[in-house]
Each structure stands twice: as structure tokens, then as C-alpha cells.
Amino acid sequence: MATNRTFTMIKPDAVANGSIGGILKMINEAGFRIVAMKYTKLSKEAAGSFYEVHKERPFYGELVEYMSSGPIVAAILEKENAVVDFRTLIGATDPTKAAEGTIRKIYAKSIAANAVHGSDSDENADIEGNFYFSKLERF
Numbered sequence: 711m712a713t714n715r716t717f718t719m720i721k722p723d724a725v726a727n728g729s730i731g732g733i734l735k736m737i738n739e740a741g742f743r744i745v746a747m748k749y750t751k752l753s754k755e756a757a758g759s760f761y762e763v764h765k766e767r768p769f770y771g772e773l774v775e776y777m778s779s780g781p782i783v784a785a786i787l788e789k790e791n792a793v794v795d796f797r798t799l800i801g802a803t804d805p806t807k808a809a810e811g812t813i814r815k816i817y818a819k820s821i822a823a824n825a826v827h828g829s830d831s832d833e834n835a836d837i838e839g840n841f842y843f844s845k846l847e848r849f
């Protein structure tokens with residue numbers, strides 16, 4: 711059953727270059743409500759565990775290094791059809807292939823440093839939100 715919630719991170723490159731405000735503005739203007747939010751930094755171990763599903767992929771080591779390289783903003787977002795609509799808002803993984811007007815098209819530097827994460831299913835949105843937030847941190 712659809713939960714109408716998704717999970718996002720503003721990744722280290724976007725935080726470092728001052729894009730938190732711009733990205734949150736796009737998220738709000740697209741109709742997402744913030745349920746939970748945290749400014750934090752992943753240890754290598756935590757990044758490795760968050761991206762465990764990708765551990766056989768050739769870029770796993772690079773991804774773990776990058777995601778633990780600086781602070782991030784993690785958030786749970788709510789909207790009807792949240793998972794699918796948020797993937798549309800962020801655009802393709804590779805910013806050179808992302809549609810005009812998407813967050814990655816505007817803010818991402820490369821396929822690795824691609825500004826934002828967005829859950830790919832309701833099930834993963836739930837798992838990823840639980841990775842960062844307790845029930846008491848959701849409003």
C-alpha cells in the first residue's frame with residue numbers, strides 16, 4: 711500500500727556548495743510537506759550500510775567515500791504519490807540525462823555527486839526513513 715511518503719538526502723556536494731536552500735525551495739514548491747529533517751554526517755560505516763543494496767556495483771567504494779565526505783540533510787517528505795513524484799522532481803541519476811527543470815539538472819555536478827537522493831519504492835522509503843528517524847522525530 712502506498713504510504714505517500716518518501717525519503718531524501720541533500721548530498722555532500724550540494725550542501726558544500728550552498729544549495730540546501732535552493733533545493734528545499736524546489737521541494738516545497740513541488741508540494742511536498744516535511745515530516746522529519748536532520749543535518750548530519752554519515753560515517754563510512756553508516757554510508758556503507760545505507761547503500762548495502764549497491765555493494766556489488768563497481769561504484770560502491772566511491773559512493774561510500776563520497777556520501778561520508780561531508781554533512782548531508784536527511785528528510786522524510788509527504789505528498790500524494792510521493793515516491794514517484796519525487797523521482798520525477800529530481801530527474802535521472804546522471805545529470806547530463808536529467809530533464810530540464812529537475813533538481814539534478816540544476817544542482818548536480820556528476821553521476822556520482824548528483825545532489826540528491828530519492829527513494830525508489832514505498833518499501834525503501836520506509837526502510838530509509840527508519841535508518842535516520844525515530845517515531846518521535848516525525849511531525
Ligand code: IDP
Pocket residue numbers: 764769772773802803821822823824826827828830
Ligand atoms: P539513484 O540515486 O538515481 O536511485 P542508483 O542507481 O540507485 O541511482 O545509484 C545510487 C547512487 O550511486 C547514485 O545516486 C549516485 O550517487 C551513485 N552512482 C550511480 N551510478 C554511478 C556510476 O556509474 N558512477 C558513480 N556513482 C554512481
Ligand code: MG
Pocket residue numbers: 828830
Ligand atoms: Mg537508487
